[in-house]
Amino acid sequence: MLALTLDQVRVSYPGLETPVLDIRSLAIAAEECVAVTGPSGSGKTTLVNIITGLARPDQGRVLWGAEDIAALPEARRDRWRAETVGLVMQDFHLFEGLSALDNVLLPARLRRAAGRDTVDHAHALLARVGIKRANQSTATLSRGEMQRVAVARALLRRPKVLIADEPTASLDPGHGAEVAELLLSLARESGATLIAVSHDERLIKRMDRSLALSAGRLANAAFAGLAA
Amino acid sequence: MIRFILADLKRLWAASLVIILLVALASALGVGITLQERALRLGSARAADKFDLVIGAAGSETQLVLSSVFLQPAPLPLLPGDVLPKLKQDPRVTFAAPIGFGDSFKTYPVVGSTPDLINALNNGAAPEGGTPAGEHDAVIGSAVDLTIGQSFEPMHGAAGDAGHVHTEFTYQVVGRLMPTGTAWDRAIIVPIEAVWEIHGLHAEEKPPGVPAILVKPKTIADAYKLRGEYRGDQTVAVFPGEVLTRLYATLGDARQVMSIIALAAQALVAAAIALIAIAHVAQRRRQIGALRAFGAPRSAVFGIVWIELLALMGTGIGLGFLVGWAAVRLISDQLTRQNGVVLPVEFQGGDLGLALLLLVAAAAIAAIPASLAYRQPAVAALRS
Numbered sequence: 001m002l003a004l005t006l007d008q009v010r011v012s013y014p015g016l017e018t019p020v021l022d023i024r025s026l027a028i029a030a031e032e033c034v035a036v037t038g039p040s041g042s043g044k045t046t047l048v049n050i051i052t053g054l055a056r057p058d059q060g061r062v063l064w065g066a067e068d069i070a071a072l073p074e075a076r077r078d079r080w081r082a083e084t085v086g087l088v089m090q091d092f093h094l095f096e097g098l099s100a101l102d103n104v105l106l107p108a109r110l111r112r113a114a115g116r117d118t119v120d121h122a123h124a125l126l127a128r129v130g131i132k133r134a135n136q137s138t139a140t141l142s143r144g145e146m147q148r149v150a151v152a153r154a155l156l157r158r159p160k161v162l163i164a165d166e167p168t169a170s171l172d173p174g175h176g177a178e179v180a181e182l183l184l185s186l187a188r189e190s191g192a193t194l195i196a197v198s199h200d201e202r203l204i205k206r207m208d209r210s211l212a213l214s215a216g217r218l219a220n221a222a223f224a225g226l227a228a
Numbered sequence: 229m230i231r232f233i234l235a236d237l238k239r240l241w242a243a244s245l246v247i248i249l250l251v252a253l254a255s256a257l258g259v260g261i262t263l264q265e266r267a268l269r270l271g272s273a274r275a276a277d278k279f280d281l282v283i284g285a286a287g288s289e290t291q292l293v294l295s296s297v298f299l300q301p302a303p304l305p306l307l308p309g310d311v312l313p314k315l316k317q318d319p320r321v322t323f324a325a326p327i328g329f330g331d332s333f334k335t336y337p338v339v340g341s342t343p344d345l346i347n348a349l350n351n352g353a354a355p356e357g358g359t360p361a362g363e364h365d366a367v368i369g370s371a372v373d374l375t376i377g378q379s380f381e382p383m384h385g386a387a388g389d390a391g392h393v394h395t396e397f398t399y400q401v402v403g404r405l406m407p408t409g410t411a412w413d414r415a416i417i418v419p420i421e422a423v424w425e426i427h428g429l430h431a432e433e434k435p436p437g438v439p440a441i442l443v444k445p446k447t448i449a450d451a452y453k454l455r456g457e458y459r460g461d462q463t464v465a466v467f468p469g470e471v472l473t474r475l476y477a478t479l480g481d482a483r484q485v486m487s488i489i490a491l492a493a494q495a496l497v498a499a500a501i502a503l504i505a506i507a508h509v510a511q512r513r514r515q516i517g518a519l520r521a522f523g524a525p526r527s528a529v530f531g532i533v534w535i536e537l538l539a540l541m542g543t544g545i546g547l548g549f550l551v552g553w554a555a556v557r558l559i560s561d562q563l564t565r566q567n568g569v570v571l572p573v574e575f576q577g578g579d580l581g582l583a584l585l586l587l588v589a590a591a592a593i594a595a596i597p598a599s600l601a602y603r604q605p606a607v608a609a610l611r612s
Contacts, residue, residue, distance in 0.1 A: 054605075054606045075526070078523060078525055078526070079525070081521075082525075083523070085523075093514075095235065097235030097236065098232065102232075102235075106232060106519075107519075109231075109232075110232075110519070111525065
């Protein structure tokens with residue numbers, strides 16, 4: 001439902017000669033599923049930070065739909081991200097001592113956005129990702145189950161954008177495949193735009209296309225603007 | 229947010245407990261000093277209530293009050309023998325009761341006096357059991373472990389010293405006084421004539437001296453006149469309250485010094501906790517970053533860290549007040565058992581102010597790591 005456009009985006013760190021990220025132009029269509037690949041240090045994490053509003057580029061525009069999030073102040077970007085982006089990360093980042101359900105609801109609760117409907121939706125999502133007992137403590141979950149809870153958390157507020165940063169890297173092949181399948185089907189079901197940073201071939205080949213980053217730039221720049 | 233905070237505190241229960249205990253101990257120290265000084269001051273003031281004017285031989289006024297009002301053993305010089313009869317005949321005097329110490333039984337001081345003193349201590353009522361009639365009749369304070377009808381032999385010297393027992397003289401308990409909350413609850417009062425006889429001082433030749441005389445003046449003006457008259461080369465006359473006020477000034481100074489020490493201890497604890505909390509926040513960079521990445525506002529992150537630490541410190545402060553009160557109760561009860569003066573351990577309005585001040589300080593300290601968490605950039609979670 002939301003398309004992404006990057007325009008003249010540059011991120012530099014003081015002391016480094018070349019920019020960490022330098023993308024003249026990138027367009028991702030609404031509801032597209034795109035993989036981002038590249039060696040370590042190629043700028044993948046920086047790209048994710050920019051497109052999720054966790055950081056601001058030094059120059060350029062980051063347009064989701066018509067909104068340039070790079071121009072927003074930090075508090076507005078935080079709120080935009082809470083309402084628009086579902087984030088799945090390599091290390092799950094579930095909070096010990098909370099149940100699966102409480103973990104799913106936590107970001108919404110911190111934003112005071114966890115009404116009755118949201119709680120029901122959380123239950124439904126947990127069932128959908130295969131977690132049978134919503135009140136199960138995270139301490140008793142397997143790694144695969146933990147990532148599935150993280151996926152449910154990412155989808156709680158019906159985000160228009162799903163960002164996954166190495167979602168299967170911490171999982172064994174079997175669980176990795178399950179999580180990859182979940183991410184893709186849930187993205188397609190909800191119509192969210194999915195961008196996944198990954199080395200996982202099985203995930204990459206099921207995406208609509210993949211972007212290769214190298215030294216902060218898009219390789220095959222010609223392909224970057226193809227899907228419109 | 230509360231559930232997250234509780235889960236966090238439970239997860240880190242050992243560190244949480246350490247923080248609570250540190251704060252509790254530091255608070256208890258401050259509270260204990262305040263409560264104990266107050267108890268000593270109030271208890272001693274109440275104990276001196278019944279003693280309007282005390283006259284003794286020239287010497288230390290403080291020692292005179294400590295010995296006569298609080299029955300602290302000390303070798304006081306004796307007043308000349310004519311002072312007591314003179315006071316008894318003075319029209320400004322309601323009664324003049326001699327106080328003669330020197331003997332004890334077990335841990336209880338045996339004090340020679342007259343029925344006037346017994347009357348004054350018992351608020352005008354007759355002692356339970358009966359009034360003393362003969363030289364061997366003793367009246368005991370409410371905390372003395374003897375029964376009416378029981379006999380005993382006094383020992384020369386202060387309670388606890390090893391002294392010669394006067395086997396030739398036996399007292400019998402005939403009455404018991406009401407509780408007074410003073411050192412006199414632990415006293416055994418016998419006729420002054422018996423004390424004179426035991427120590428070989430005979431009234432017929434010339435009146436024997438006594439260490440102290442308790443005087444009840446008829447009016448306040450009489451009290452001041454008498455005090456003025458008996459302050460001279462041979463005698464001292466004091467209102468116990470005056471002496472106590474001087475002692476309280478010293479006590480107050482001591483309390484101030486101890487309070488400064490307590491404050492220093494509290495400051496150390498505050499610094500230690502701030503350090504623990506700052507290190508803790510630094511350790512949780514990725515977790516805090518993750519919270520922000522998932523959309524938690526900065527204020528929520530500040531709130532979580534601040535509330536967690538404030539809850540711990542607040543609990544410690546509350547516990548400290550309780551522990552301080554309990555410790556002072558224990559100490560005061562022990563002191564009461566030893567010398568009879570009841571020490572009231574009580575909180576007053578100003579103590580609430582102290583509690584609030586401590587809470588405000590805790591809130592300020594908690595804000596330090598909370599603001600560090602607040603300022604942390606959200607990207608910390610995604611750095612690989």
